[in-house]
Amino acid sequence: MVHQLPDMIEQQAPVPVGNPLIVIGGAEDKEREKTILRAFHQYAGAEQARILIIPTASSMPEILAEVYRLLFEQMGADWVRILNVSSRLEAQSPWVVDLVALSTGIFMTGGDQLRLANLLADTDMARKMQEEWQTGRLVIAGTSAGASAMGDSMISRGYSGESPKREMVELSVGLGILNNVIIDQHFHNRNRLPRLMTAIASRPYCTGIGIDENTAIILQRDGLLEVIGQGTVTIVDGSELTYNNVVDIPAHHPLSATNFRIHVMAQGLRYHLRERKLL
Amino acid sequence: MVHQLPDMIEQQAPVPVGNPLIVIGGAEDKEREKTILRAFHQYAGAEQARILIIPTASSMPEILAEVYRLLFEQMGADWVRILNVSSRLEAQSPWVVDLVALSTGIFMTGGDQLRLANLLADTDMARKMQEEWQTGRLVIAGTSAGASAMGDSMISRGYSGESPKREMVELSVGLGILNNVIIDQHFHNRNRLPRLMTAIASRPYCTGIGIDENTAIILQRDGLLEVIGQGTVTIVDGSELTYNNVVDIPAHHPLSATNFRIHVMAQGLRYHLRERKLL
Numbered sequence: 197m198v199h200q201l202p203d204m205i206e207q208q209a210p211v212p213v214g215n216p217l218i219v220i221g222g223a224e225d226k227e228r229e230k231t232i233l234r235a236f237h238q239y240a241g242a243e244q245a246r247i248l249i250i251p252t253a254s255s256m257p258e259i260l261a262e263v264y265r266l267l268f269e270q271m272g273a274d275w276v277r278i279l280n281v282s283s284r285l286e287a288q289s290p291w292v293v294d295l296v297a298l299s300t301g302i303f304m305t306g307g308d309q310l311r312l313a314n315l316l317a318d319t320d321m322a323r324k325m326q327e328e329w330q331t332g333r334l335v336i337a338g339t340s341a342g343a344s345a346m347g348d349s350m351i352s353r354g355y356s357g358e359s360p361k362r363e364m365v366e367l368s369v370g371l372g373i374l375n376n377v378i379i380d381q382h383f384h385n386r387n388r389l390p391r392l393m394t395a396i397a398s399r400p401y402c403t404g405i406g407i408d409e410n411t412a413i414i415l416q417r418d419g420l421l422e423v424i425g426q427g428t429v430t431i432v433d434g435s436e437l438t439y440n441n442v443v444d445i446p447a448h449h450p451l452s453a454t455n456f457r458i459h460v461m462a463q464g465l466r467y468h469l470r471e472r473k474l475l
Numbered sequence: 476m477v478h479q480l481p482d483m484i485e486q487q488a489p490v491p492v493g494n495p496l497i498v499i500g501g502a503e504d505k506e507r508e509k510t511i512l513r514a515f516h517q518y519a520g521a522e523q524a525r526i527l528i529i530p531t532a533s534s535m536p537e538i539l540a541e542v543y544r545l546l547f548e549q550m551g552a553d554w555v556r557i558l559n560v561s562s563r564l565e566a567q568s569p570w571v572v573d574l575v576a577l578s579t580g581i582f583m584t585g586g587d588q589l590r591l592a593n594l595l596a597d598t599d600m601a602r603k604m605q606e607e608w609q610t611g612r613l614v615i616a617g618t619s620a621g622a623s624a625m626g627d628s629m630i631s632r633g634y635s636g637e638s639p640k641r642e643m644v645e646l647s648v649g650l651g652i653l654n655n656v657i658i659d660q661h662f663h664n665r666n667r668l669p670r671l672m673t674a675i676a677s678r679p680y681c682t683g684i685g686i687d688e689n690t691a692i693i694l695q696r697d698g699l700l701e702v703i704g705q706g707t708v709t710i711v712d713g714s715e716l717t718y719n720n721v722v723d724i725p726a727h728h729p730l731s732a733t734n735f736r737i738h739v740m741a742q743g744l745r746y747h748l749r750e751r752k753l754l
Contacts, residue, residue, distance in 0.1 A: 359663045359687045359706035360739050384638045387666035393739060408638045408729075427638035428729045438753060439744070450687075450707045450741040454753050459733040460639050460672060465718070474717060474733050 212239040215335045217374060217415040221381040221407030221427065222306055222340030226267060232412045232425050233264075236337040237271045239414075240301025245273040248299040252281045252315055253307030253341040260305050268303075287319035296324045301335045304342030310352045312345045313370050322371045329373060330417065336373060337412075343381045348372040349402055351380055354391040363447035365391045367398060374415070377469070380406045383430060396434040397442040397453035403469060404432030411463075419470035423461045433457040433472055491518040494614045496653060496694040500660040500686030500706065501585055501619030505546060511691045511704050512543075515616040516550045518693075519580025524552040527578040531560045531594055532586030532620040539584050547582075566598035575603045580614045583621030589631045591624045592649050601650045608652060609696065615652060622660045622686060627651040628678055630659055633670040642726035644670045646677060653694070656748070659685045662709060675713040676721040676732035682748060683711030690742075698749035702740045712736040712751050 216239060224232045240247055249264050251257035261278040268276045279295060281287050296302070302325060304312065316322045328334035336346070344350045350370035358364060367378070378399065380392045383406035396404040407413065408427025415421040423429045433456065440453040459474060461467065466475040495518060503511045519526055528543050530536035540557040547555045558574060560566050575581065581604060583591065595601045607613035615625070623629045629649035637643060646657070657678065659671045662685035671683040686692065687706025694700040702708045712735065713719075719732040738753060740746065745754040 357664055357666055359690075359741070384669050385636055387636055387669075389668050390663050390666070393737075397739075411638075426729070428731070441741075450705070452707070452739060452741045452744050454738040454740065454744070456735075456737040456739075458672075458735040458737050460676075460731060460735075461733065462638070462720075462729040462731045465731050465733070 214416045215239065215329065215332050217329065217346060218335065218337035218412055219343045219346060219379060219405070219407060219415060220337060220339035220412040221343065221383055221409050223382070223409035224339055224412070224425070225410050226263065230267070232410070233267060234271065235414065235424060236301060236303065236335065237268055237273070239335045243272045243274070245301050246299050247273050247276045247301045247303060248295060249276065249278045249303050249305070250281065251278065251305045251307070253309060253312035253345070254305050255307060264303060264305065281315050281321070284315055284319055287316050287321040292321050293324045296321060296328060299334060301337065304338035304345065306340030306342060309341040309344040309350055309370070310368065312341055313350065313368065317369055317371055325371070326373050332417070340381050343407060344379050345370045346373045347377045347379050348375050349378050349399055351378060351391065351395055354388070356387045356391060359450035360390045360394045361448055361450050362394065362398065362442055365394045367395060376402050378402045378404050380404065383408045384428065385409045389430060392432050393453065393456060394442070394451065396432045396456070397437070397440055397451060400434035400437050400440065403472065404434070406430040406432065415469070420466060420468050420475070422466045423463050425463060429461045431459040431461065431467055435472060493695045494518065494608065494611050496608065496625060497614065497616035497691055498622045498625060498658055498684070498686060498694060499616060499618035499691040500622065500662055500688050502661070502688035503618055503691070503704070504689050505542065509546070511689070512546060513550065514693065514703060515580060515582065515614065516547055516552070518614045522551045522553070524580050525578050526552050526555045526580045526582060527574060528555065528557045528582050528584070529560065530557065530584045532588060532591035532624070533584050534586060543582060543584065560594050560600070563594055563598055566595050566600040571600050572603045575600060575607060578613060580616065583617035583624065585619030585621060588620035588623040588629055588649070589647065591620055592629065592647065596648055596650055604650070605652050611696070619660050623658050624649045625652045626656045626658050627654050628657050628681055630657060630670065630674055633667070635666045635670060638729035639669045639673040640727055640729050641673065641677065641721055644673045646674060655681050657681045657683050659683065662687045663707065664688045668709060671711050672732065672735060673721070673730065675711045675735070676716065676719055676730060679713035679716050679719065682751065683713070685709035685711065694748070699745060699747050699754070701745045702742050704742060706741070708740045710738040710740065710746055714751060
């Protein structure tokens with residue numbers, strides 16, 4: 197009966213442990229293996245998952261939400277609901293807070309992170325999401341804008357293709373589900389390493405996490421993250437910066453910031469965010 | 476007479492010391508202050524300079540050489556000559572070696588670094604250039620392709636906008652005027668940090684030097700470099716790399732390489748290349 201062993205092993209594939217944040221660099225595969233979306237579905241409880249889709253960042257929320265609803269329903273779930281928050285008042289209402297509490301997985305789509313943060317930051321809904329994640333009852337995933345908005349600081353606007361300077365990146369307040377990080381997405385695809393370095397020079401107490409398309413981090417509550425997907429995740433650690441004149445020079449002048457520690461990590465690599473250490 | 480002090484200080488501006496390499500990131504200002512080209516002219520001996528222009532990298536060598544000839548003649552020089560090397564045989568001939576020995580400054584233009592290296596690498600001419608620089612008798616400047624070709628390793632082809640992987644950069648042999656460096660140019664302007672990190676993951680004993688447009692390093696023979704110009708210079712130090720799988724995975728797979736040390740330096744900052752240390 198030895199020939200059955202591979203099958204048995206496959207069936208015994210490790211059950212997702214913990215309730216991580218799943219932070220996705222955008223353009224995740226929705227048609228083939230769906231590795232990242234399947235991981236979210238598994239962590240959220242698989243057949244027992246109660247999934248809430250938040251398409252609020254998007255300019256076409258109905259269409260986008262429907263795409264994800266179909267995907268997660270096909271994977272199997274207890275229920276899949278859509279909540280397109282359209283006002284801060286709505287994000288403060290008890291029924292929205294209750295809906296968050298009922299969910300085992302929340303998925304925030306792409307779009308404009310500024311729209312998402314403006315509607316949700318510092319509301320009862322965002323606080324409930326943070327609390328449910330922190331107490332181990334909720335898995336939260338976000339892709340593209342939905343990824344950027346997870347930090348307490350986020351890049352709301354930025355550009356590329358110039359010498360790093362303060363004006364190339366605009367920082368604002370995110371949802372604060374995760375503290376002391378700045379997340380960037382579509383990372384190498386849109387050449388965003390210079391802007392993330394610039395952001396970290398401005399806030400060296402934050403760790404920069406740049407996530408490529410169809411790539412994600414599975415981030416546990418204790419700060420341990422693992423890379424999954426097709427591309428790479430780039431960690432920009434500014435905790436050892438020596439010279440750094442970003443706040444001393446005009447915003448349109450090229451900046452100097454020395455002694456970044458940078459890690460490029462493909463699938464399977466693990467990093468401890470709090471200890472700033474590779475595993 | 477105190478009001479004359481500023482003028483006096485200006486007149487006492489430091490005289491260029493030593494015979495550095497001047498490595499330029501391309502698109503240096505040729506119309507306004509001409510800071511970088513003037514620095515080359517000064518280091519080469521100013522009014523006493525004997526300048527040799529090598530436009531061999533370019534696909535329109537005559538026109539480009541003429542532009543630089545006029546510029547340097549306007550600044551004042553003993554003589555300015557043009558040598559468009561068109562064969563390896565020519566680069567081996569005694570009269571070319573003598574012309575190098577007669578020059579106080581050599582300027583290599585932009586174009587295709589592969590063309591320049593294919594014609595000059597490992598010839599008597601290149602060896603004479605290296606020897607004259609090393610013994611303190613020659614200043615060598617190169618811009619764009621002329622900058623890339625200075626190293627013993629150089630990036631001959633490469634692309635951007637994808638997760639770092641080995642196939643995104645092709646390394647070949649440069650002129651070897653400078654050892655254990657990989658120079659990249661038009662650096663942030665063309666988003667080349669990922670490709671330089673990939674190159675350094677492949678050759679971690681080299682230091683990566685990414686130079687923006689209209690920016691240069693003045694590199695002394697002892698390894699001390701100083702940044703001048705409009706943009707930034709990015710040092711990619713791979714000497715402390717921990718995990719690095721670039722040689723273990725297929726060339727089209729995203730690589731992992733952790734613990735790069737990276738410095739972004741604008742005008743005035745100084746770095747010691749041999750000691751891998753900021754000053």
